[in-house]
Amino acid sequence: MSEAKDAKTADAAPAKGGLNLVGLLVLGLACAATSFASVFFLAPSPTVVTAEAATTEYVEKAPAQKTDLTYTEVPEILITIGSAPATRYLKMQLSVATDKSDSKKIKSSEPQLIDAFLLYLRSVEVTDFEDPAFYKHMREQLGRRADLVLGDGIVEGVLITEFLLR
Numbered sequence: 001m002s003e004a005k006d007a008k009t010a011d012a013a014p015a016k017g018g019l020n021l022v023g024l025l026v027l028g029l030a031c032a033a034t035s036f037a038s039v040f041f042l043a044p045s046p047t048v049v050t051a052e053a054a055t056t057e058y059v060e061k062a063p064a065q066k067t068d069l070t071y072t073e074v075p076e077i078l079i080t081i082g083s084a085p086a087t088r089y090l091k092m093q094l095s096v097a098t099d100k101s102d103s104k105k106i107k108s109s110e111p112q113l114i115d116a117f118l119l120y121l122r123s124v125e126v127t128d129f130e131d132p133a134f135y136k137h138m139r140e141q142l143g144r145r146a147d148l149v150l151g152d153g154i155v156e157g158v159l160i161t162e163f164l165l166r
């Protein structure tokens with residue numbers, strides 16, 4: 001009989017100290033309610049985008065025109081694009097914009113400029129040229145390479161004057 005009492009007290013003791021099913025449900029609902037409230041009340045309100053704002057977001061601003069800029073043409077670049085068999089090629093004509101006082105530096109550094117440009121263009125895949133946003137990126141990358149060769153602040157920009165991909 002003492003064994004029966006011990007079994008009843010052993011079963012009753014964990015039930016009093018632990019959470020029962022109703023307690024777990026209440027705890028789950030409380031967690032769900034606080035999660036929803038924190039996301040709903042603390043999240044920023046959505047902004048309304050008008051058609052005018054959406055179209056002006058992508059408009060590029062024209063750079064400020066400097067009167068003392070000169071555009072120095074770099075010799076034509078002709079490279080094959082893609083992996084073997086290389087049946088496609090790229091023909092580019094570039095101009096580098098600098099101050100008039102720095103234009104002689106470009107002429108004396110043409111071999112290094114062409115080498116830097118070719119190293120970048122060799123890494124470009126044919127599929128990259130299919131993306132219209134790539135051309136802005138390519139111009140920026142060519143400008144960075146020109147800055148590395150000529151020195152920071154000399155190059156004002158790189159213009160693509162002729163572009164042919166076959």
